[in-house]
Structures are given as C-alpha cells and as structure tokens.
C-alpha cells in the first residue's frame with residue numbers, strides 16, 4: 001500500500017484542538033485498525049491528521065460505546081469483485097501506517 005509508505009509525519013507542540021477516534025478490539029483486525037485509532041484537528045486548523053503519539057496537558061473526554069458495526073461493500077463494482085487482495089501485505093501496511 002503506497003499511501004502507508006509515503007505517509008508524511010509532522011510534529012507540533014502547545015496546540016489546542018480536538019482528538020477523535022475509536023478503539024477496536026483485536027478480534028476486528030482486518031476490518032479496522034485495531035487498538036486506538038485517533039485523529040487530531042487543531043482549533044485554528046493549522047495541523048491535523050492521524051495521531052502517532054501525543055501528550056495531553058488538559059482535556060475533556062467523551063466516550064461512546066458502539067454495540068453494532070455496519071460495513072457496506074461495493075458488490076455492483078466488478079473491479080472490486082475481481083480484485084486479488086494480498087491480505088497479509090495489507091495487514092503489514094496497516095500496521096506500519098497506524099504504528
């Protein structure tokens with residue numbers, strides 16, 4: 001997966017903003033990136049994206065448990081249906097991108 005190999009990494013300090021994401025148990029590996037998957041957007045929109053690491057000085061935390069998951073697949077797309085996926089390679093690339 002080329003995107004994971006070319007992921008740009010930025011660092012910033014003393015930024016206020018919003019972190020949003022989810023926690024997926026290991027049993028959902030492949031359907032989602034398991035563990036914590038968090039994204040950030042600065043209040044002034046100066047920086048944002050997938051979070052690899054961070055420290056929080058002060059935060060308000062909201063949690064929402066999910067009791068169901070829906071996945072929509074493009075079953076009318078022949079290219080999707082004929083795609084030969086290398087699942088092991090996809091898993092390795094997700095691990096590299098998500099840390």
Ligand SMILES: [Zn+2]
Pocket residue numbers: 037038039049050051
């Ligand atoms: Zn992400």
